[in-house]
Amino acid sequence: xxxxxxxxxxxxxxxxxxxxxxxxxxxxxxxxxxxxxxxxxxxxxxxxxxxxxxxxxxxxxxxxxxxxxxxxxxxxxxxxxxxxxxxxxxxxxxxxxxxxxxxxxxxxxxxxxxxxxxxxxxxxxxxxxxxxxxxxxxxxxxxxxxxxxxxxxxxxxxxxxxxxxxxxxxxxxxxxxxxxxxxxxxxxxxxxxxxxxxxxxxxxxxxxxxxxxxxxxxxxxxxxxxxxxxxxxxxxxxxxxxxxxxxxxxxxxxxxxxxxxxxxxxxxxxxxxxxxxxxxxxxxxxxxxxxxxxxxxxxxxxxxxxxxxxxxxxxxxxxxxxxxxxxxxxxxxxxxxxxxxxxxxxxxxxxxxxxxxxxxxxxxxxxxxxxxxxxxxxxxxxxxxxxxxxxxxxxxxxxxxxxxxxxxxxxxxxxxxxxxxxxxxxxxxxxxxxxxxxxxxxxxxxxxxxxxxxxxxxxxxxxxxxxxxxxxxxxxxxxxxxxxxxxxxxxxxxxxxxxxxxxxxxxxxxxxxxxxxxxxxxxxxxxxxxxxxxxxxxxxxxxxxxxxxxxxxxxxxxxxxxxxxxxxxxxxxxxxxxxxxxxxxxxxxxxxxxxxxxxxxxxxxxxxxxxxxxxxxxxxxxxxxxxxxxxxxxxxxxxxxxxxxxxxxxxxxxxxxxxxxxxxxxxxxxxxxxxxxxxxxxxxxxxxxxxxxxxxxxxxxxxxxxxxxxxxxxxxxxxxxxxxxxxxxxxxxxxxxxxxxxxxxxxxxxxxxxxxxxxxxxxxxxxxxxxxxxxxxxxxxxxxxxxxxxxxxxxxxxxxxxxxxxxxxxxxxxxxxxxxxxxxxxxxxxxxxxxxxxxxxxxxxxxxxxxxxxxxxxxxxxxxxxxxxxxxxxxxxxxxxxxxxxxxxxxxxxxxxxxxxxxxxxxxxxxxxxxxxxxxxxxxxxxxxxxxxxxxxxxxxxxxxxxxxx
Numbered sequence: 001x002x003x004x005x006x007x008x009x010x011x012x013x014x015x016x017x018x019x020x021x022x023x024x025x026x027x028x029x030x031x032x033x034x035x036x037x038x039x040x041x042x043x044x045x046x047x048x049x050x051x052x053x054x055x056x057x058x059x060x061x062x063x064x065x066x067x068x069x070x071x072x073x074x075x076x077x078x079x080x081x082x083x084x085x086x087x088x089x090x091x092x093x094x095x096x097x098x099x100x101x102x103x104x105x106x107x108x109x110x111x112x113x114x115x116x117x118x119x120x121x122x123x124x125x126x127x128x129x130x131x132x133x134x135x136x137x138x139x140x141x142x143x144x145x146x147x148x149x150x151x152x153x154x155x156x157x158x159x160x161x162x163x164x165x166x167x168x169x170x171x172x173x174x175x176x177x178x179x180x181x182x183x184x185x186x187x188x189x190x191x192x193x194x195x196x197x198x199x200x201x202x203x204x205x206x207x208x209x210x211x212x213x214x215x216x217x218x219x220x221x222x223x224x225x226x227x228x229x230x231x232x233x234x235x236x237x238x239x240x241x242x243x244x245x246x247x248x249x250x251x252x253x254x255x256x257x258x259x260x261x262x263x264x265x266x267x268x269x270x271x272x273x274x275x276x277x278x279x280x281x282x283x284x285x286x287x288x289x290x291x292x293x294x295x296x297x298x299x300x301x302x303x304x305x306x307x308x309x310x311x312x313x314x315x316x317x318x319x320x321x322x323x324x325x326x327x328x329x330x331x332x333x334x335x336x337x338x339x340x341x342x343x344x345x346x347x348x349x350x351x352x353x354x355x356x357x358x359x360x361x362x363x364x365x366x367x368x369x370x371x372x373x374x375x376x377x378x379x380x381x382x383x384x385x386x387x388x389x390x391x392x393x394x395x396x397x398x399x400x401x402x403x404x405x406x407x408x409x410x411x412x413x414x415x416x417x418x419x420x421x422x423x424x425x426x427x428x429x430x431x432x433x434x435x436x437x438x439x440x441x442x443x444x445x446x447x448x449x450x451x452x453x454x455x456x457x458x459x460x461x462x463x464x465x466x467x468x469x470x471x472x473x474x475x476x477x478x479x480x481x482x483x484x485x486x487x488x489x490x491x492x493x494x495x496x497x498x499x500x501x502x503x504x505x506x507x508x509x510x511x512x513x514x515x516x517x518x519x520x521x522x523x524x525x526x527x528x529x530x531x532x533x534x535x536x537x538x539x540x541x542x543x544x545x546x547x548x549x550x551x552x553x554x555x556x557x558x559x560x561x562x563x564x565x566x567x568x569x570x571x572x573x574x575x576x577x578x579x580x581x582x583x584x585x586x587x588x589x590x591x592x593x594x595x596x597x598x599x600x601x602x603x604x605x606x607x608x609x610x611x612x613x614x615x616x617x618x619x620x621x622x623x624x625x626x627x628x629x630x631x632x633x634x635x636x637x638x639x640x641x642x643x644x645x646x647x648x649x650x651x652x653x654x655x656x657x658x659x660x661x662x663x664x665x666x667x668x669x670x671x672x673x674x675x676x677x678x679x680x681x682x683x684x685x686x687x688x689x690x691x692x693x694x695x696x697x698x699x700x701x702x703x704x705x706x707x708x709x710x711x712x713x714x715x716x717x718x719x720x721x722x723x724x725x726x727x728x729x730x731x732x733x734x735x736x737x738x739x740x741x742x743x744x745x746x747x748x749x750x751x752x753x754x755x756x757x758x759x760x761x762x763x764x765x766x767x768x769x770x771x772x773x774x775x776x777x778x779x780x781x782x783x784x785x786x787x788x789x790x791x792x793x794x795x796x797x798x799x800x801x802x803x804x805x806x807x808x809x810x811x812x813x814x815x816x817x818x819x820x821x822x823x824x825x826x827x828x829x830x831x832x833x834x835x836x837x838x839x840x841x842x843x844x845x846x847x848x849x850x851x852x853x854x855x856x857x858x859x860x861x862x863x864x865x866x867x868x869x870x871x872x873x874x875x876x877x878x879x880x881x882x883x884x885x886x887x888x889x890x891x892x893x894x895x896x897x898x899x900x901x902x903x904x905x906x907x908x909x910x911x912x913x914x915x916x917x918x919x920x921x922x923x924x925x926x927x928x929x930x931x932x933x934x935x936x937x938x939x940x941x942x943x944x945x946x947x948x949x950x
Contacts, residue, residue, distance in 0.1 A: 020122040021131075025298070027115045028317045030088035030107070033233040040230045044099040046086040047072065052905055053926065055081070061093070061162045063102075064153055070096040073160040079108045087232055091145050091157050101230045103157065105145040106197045109293060109318045113416035117537055120269075125296075126261055134239050134295040135268045136256040137282060138320060139199035139222050140213040141206065144170040146198065147229050151190035154182060170200050173221050181250040188248070192311070194237075195229040198222060199254065207372035210330035211289045211323070223253040224293075228313070238297055238312045256295075257281045268292055268321065273415055275407035277323040292321040324411035325377075333373040336365050346509075346657055347410035350664055354380050357665070384664065395663040402663035409509050409660075416537050421513040422504050423455075423541035423619065425611075426531055428522035428588065430581055434599035435547045436462065439519045441608035446515060447643050454619050456512040459503050459644040463520035466499070467492045481793050482777055499646040500534045506649050509656070513540065515615075515641075523585045528592065541619065544594040545611065546587065551600050693807040693821045693864070695836055695856075695943035697879070701798045704881045705791065708850055709784045711761040711843050711933050715768055716776070716787060761843055761933030765903045770929035774847065795850060795882035804838055804854055804877050804943065806830075807864035821947070824864035828856075830945050840879075840939040844895045846930040850881040851892040857940075863893075895930075902928035 032046065050056045055078040061071045072092040078085065091105030125131050144166060145157045154174065158166035174182065189196060198221040201213050223246040227236040237245070239256055246253035259265050271279040277288040297314040331342035332351060355364050355376070368376060381403065388400025397405065412418040425442075427435045443460050446453070467488070471477055476488045500516065507514040522528045528544055535542070588594035595614070597607045644652075658669035775790045807824050825831060842853035854877050855861045862874045875893040883891065906927050 020118040021124065023116055024119045024296075024317065027082065028110050028319075029315075030082050030085055032084070032086050033088060037231075037233040039232040040101050042072075042086050042092070042094050042099040042101060042232065047099070050074075050078075050084065050086060052909060054928075056085075058096070059160070060096070061160075063149070063155060063162065065149070068096075069102050070094050071160040071162070080110065080114065088234065090143070091159055093157065101232065102149075103145065103147045103155070103195050103229050104227075104231070104234070105157065105195065106143065106225050106227065106236075107234045107316075107318070109320045112294065112319045112321050113537065115319065117417075120265065121262070123262070130299045132238070132240075132297045132314075133259040133265065134256045134297070135259055135264075135279070135281075136224070136239065136293040136295050137254050137285075137288070138290040138293050138322070139201060139217065139224070139254055140209055140211050140289040140326075141199040141201040141217075141222070142166050143224075144198050144200050144221075145195050146170075146174075146185070146189070147195035148186035148190040151187045152183065154186050154189075166200065169202055169205060170198070170221065173200065173202075173219065177250050185249045188245075189226075189229070192226070193229055194226050196223060197225040197227070198251075199224055207375065208333070208369065210333055210373055211326045212372075212374045213289050214285045214287065216285050217252070221251050223249070223251055225316075234316065235300075235313050236297075236316050238314050239295055241311060254293075255282045255284060265294075268294070269417060272321055272323050273411065273418060275325055275411040277325070288323050290326045291323045294319040294321055324414035327414040328410050329373045329377055333368065336368045336373075338365075345410045345413050346660070347406055349657065350406050350661060351377065351380050353661060353665055353667055354383070392662065392666040395666070396659055397663040399664060402660055405660055406664060412508050413505060418508065418536060419538045419540075420504055420508045420536040421511065421540050422507040422535070423513070423515050423543070423615070424500075424531075424535060424539060425515070425517045425543050425545050425615075426522060426528055427517065427519050427545050427547055428528060428594075429547035430549075430585060431521060433547045433549045434597075434604055435519050435521075436464075437604040438547050438597060438599065438607055439517045441604040442611060443517065443643065445605075445608050445612050447641055449640050453641050454513060454616055454623070455515045455641040456510075457503075457507065457514035457644050457649075458517075458641045459514065459646070459649065460517045460519060461496065461499055461503075461646065463492070463496060463518070466495050470495050481790075483793055496531075497534045500531065502646060502653065503644065503649050504535050504539075506644075506653055508536065509653070514644075521581050521585075523581050525586050525589065525592065528588070540622070541615075543615075544588050544592050545597060546594045547597045547599060547607075548587075549599045691818075691821075692805055692948050693824060693832075694946060694948050695804040695806065695838060696946050696948075697802040697804065697838065697941050697943040699802060699941055701800070701802055701881070704802055704852070704879065705788065705798070707759045707840075707852075707939070708791065708843060708845075708881060709788045710759045711935070712771075712787055712845075713784045714760060715763065716772055717782070758937055759939055760936045762936055764842075764932055764934045765899050766929075766931035767906070767927065768931055770927075771845075771931060774929070791850070791882070794884065796885045797887070798882040799880050802879055802881075803948075804856075804879055805863060805875075806860075806877070806945070808875075820864060825945075828858060828860055828864075830858075832945055832947055834945045836943055836945060838879075838941045838943050840935060840941065842935060843933040844878075844892075844899060844930070845932075846895060846898075847884070848887045849883040849892045849895065851895060852879040852881065853877070853896065854879055899930055899932050902930055 032043070047056065047058075051058065054075075056072060056074045058070045058072055060068050062068050070093070072087070072094060074085065074090075079088075079090065082088070087101075087104060088107040089104035090108060091103070093102040093104075094100060095102065119125060125133065142158065146154050147157075148154050155162065156167050156170050156174070158164060158170065161167065177185075185196070188194075201217045201220050201222060203212050203215070203218045206212075223242055225236050226242070226245060227234060240258070242253040242256070257264075259268065268279070271277055271288065272291055277291070278286050279288055279292075280286050282288075296317040296319075298317065299314060328345045328347050331345065332348050334340045334342045335344065335348065352364070355367070359367065384399050384403045388403070389398055391398045395402075425439075427439060429435050439460055439462075443458055446455065446458050470491050471488055474488065474491060476484045480488075496518075500518070503514065503516050506512075518531060522531075532542060595611065597611065599607060602610075655669075658667075661667045662669050775794060776786070807821050830836070837857040839855045839857060840852050841855055844851050844853060856877070860877065862876050865874065876896045878892055878896075880889075880892040883889075909927060
């Protein structure tokens with residue numbers, strides 16, 4: 001067995017340091033800006049391409065002089081797209097016809113966890129004279145940008161708008177300055193061809209911010225940057241000039257400290273480790289709210305110092321370093337308000353349990369919105385401090401001690417740089433190379449230590465075993481459709497990430513060392529790198545182990561003769577897996593610093609022993625070095641390490657969390673375990689929170705699906721429909737005759753004018769090119785049942801009770817909602833319990849949902865308004881037939897406006913393709929895939945108006 005562990009020579013050190021900073025720059029600087037650094041225009045073709053893919057949009061805004069320009073808004077998920085985004089400015093105003101930049105705001109602040117950390121230990125950062133590093137206080141406010149086009153008047157912009165509450169707030173604070181100071185600011189910015197970015201701090205008005213800024217900064221505009229206004233590439237004034245410029249304008253600048261060496265940078269990183277973060281060099285206010293912005297200024301050229309001269313310009317890199325308290329409270333706000341599905345922390349369970357004990361659970365969301373999560377957290381901690389010396393019966397700690405532990409555990413989990421004493425071995429190799437045998441031998445060897453082990457926990461995760469368990473749980477196997485197979489791969493990946501995260505969390509929270517072995521083929525370099533992002537950046541060790549059998553015949557023989565494999569059931573499947581993986585397998589490179597295990601010349605036990613010795617020696621050397629530097633000694637465990645499964649790791653986490661919550665609040669441990677999944681608790685509460693007025697339809701979901709199939713079948717299989725037309729027409733005549741006879745005999749009208757099998761439609765928007773491949777995997781459907789089966793596989797969730805929502809409201813106790821429902825009933829002449837007729841007009845389908853557009857017999861075609869805020873976005877009446885699992889309930893209502901926009905963009909793209917001089921890249925300009933049918937058949941459904949509480 002041999003190990004590959006390349007080390008750069010001293011001659012390459014300079015190039016390596018340069019590479020580290022180049023890597024950071026490539027991760028934070030936008031390539032389109034770098035390609036044309038002095039340009040004053042945005043490429044409109046690139047912007048149009050970006051907008052066509054739904055990643056950005058433009059709107060018309062008006063300057064104070066009445067001139068109309070375009071404001072560019074980039075979706076949050078795309079703001080860090082350094083490769084393709086035309087301009088990285090968070091606020092961007094351009095001339096709509098030429099792309100000339102009117103004003104560009106500050107670029108995105110990247111989170112320090114989003115970039116590689118090699119630059120942190122780069123001596124060149126301090127020695128080459130090209131960089132200057134600042135620790136700037138990250139103010140807890142909102143950013144506004146100010147500029148002047150005439151040297152007299154100031155324009156104020158917040159993100160992509162020139163009006164709104166944030167702009168109004170900034171203008172109010174601006175009015176507090178003297179007229180001379182405002183004039184001076186406008187004159188300076190105009191003469192410098194610059195704009196200025198400020199943090200606007202208003203504690204009372206911005207109470208929903210996760211953390212509130214110190215009173216010292218309240219009701220102030222705090223200067224954070226001055227940058228060139230019309231240049232594509234971001235270029236800013238060196239921060240050393242900010243206090244002088246701010247004083248000139250009668251405003252404060254953000255507190256900042258120039259960092260002179262690596263030790264000072266490490267002090268900044270350590271400052272955000274505790275829950276209550278403090279940075280003493282900020283003498284005016286050392287207590288941190290949101291954290292830091294690490295500002296790295298790169299000189300414009302040569303060896304010129306970035307601060308050599310007045311108003312010296314530089315190229316900035318800004319990295320956010322957040323406090324744990326900000327991260328945790330922001331996640332709690334998102335969790336409660338339903339904005340996203342963030343990571344949950346132990347602090348959330350404590351705060352949620354405390355809130356639940358003092359108010360009805362369904363009111364937590366309203367209280368969070370009214371009071372703000374920052375004040376709720378302060379009240380929570382104040383209540384616990386008041387009884388800090390209390391110890392509940394059978395509790396392991398006092399309330400005060402439990403609170404400190406709660407804050408410490410949550411802070412470690414929220415800080416991506418917090419030390420995690422976990423060593424991870426990522427195995428890779430072909431099927432049959434001996435990975436599983438080797439990993440089990442290694443697990444056995446390490447767990448056999450009776451004393452003196454360096455690990456408290458050892459865990460083995462097999463991708464094959466996880467794939468088997470997830471497949472059984474979701475009912476997906478080899479016979480399932482390609483769509484379900486793709487879904488299975490995504491589910492397996494997510495389960496692996498969750499499993500590794502939980503093992504790491506156990507080690508991190510308990511400060512106990514662990515070893516995790518991931519047993520998988522990991523065929524590509526990208527697949528081996530992706531696992532690193534599942535762990536904190538400060539792992540104790542992360543090692544690639546390449547398990548290889550150089551003799552292909554032995555490899556194939558092993559692959560075909562494995563008994564009781566989790567996934568492969570016979571030799572044929574094993575050979576197929578070997579062939580498939582071998583085609584795309586990329587052996588680790590020297591850059592990955594892998595360890596090589598040859599299972600042809602070594603038995604699994606021999607190889608495991610050598611890896612074990614190498615691993616333990618490496619860890620022991622590292623720990624002794626760290627302990628010596630800290631003046632302590634990190635010993636070994638007393639007994640053998642505990643062998644963990646993922647399930648047992650999760651149980652241990654649950655038990656330790658339940659014990660802590662019992663000490664904190666006196667919550668019984670059985671009840672505390674139920675707090676593990678706050679999301680499900682909130683979702684359960686939301687079921688009794690909404691009230692709506694709707695028409696409950698007198699038909700089944702199966703009937704609606706049958707109508708969808710009948711509309712789609714002629715489009716997907718036109719030849720079959722033409723061939724069977726006479727038969728279908730005769731059958732339709734017979735059905736209509738029998739229906740009319742039944743109606744005459746029983747004296748009751750038919751439930752609809754047409755049966756599902758009669759319904760046809762014509763495509764009026766969208767196209768069908770995508771539908772056969774996406775829905776049928778390119779295969780032909782010979783009968784409607786084939787389409788019905790494909791729809792059932794794609795759209796798993798169907799409406800339990802088909803209905804048409806007339807007015808959708810919020811809480812059942814909300815007076816505006818009740819008033820809106822009563823107003824709608826009175827205006828439209830309807831009553832609860834009344835029978836109505838619903839006319840089905842159209843069918844809409846995209847990759848996420850199927851719905852019918854409808855109209856009531858009285859002419860009503862849009863939903864009523866539940867609140868004044870909804871006036872501008874009234875939703876057409878519709879019946880949601882089915883959705884893809886995970887799709888928002890409001891998606892179907894938004895399909896109407898989305899389809900209108902997508903149709904326009906598709907037509908524009910089609911026109912560009914017809915123009916010979918236009919170069920259209922398929923990868924950058926893709927058509928939106930959707931289809932809308934106008935029904936040719938008159939379909940009427942009966943229903944009853946009802947109030948629905950959910």
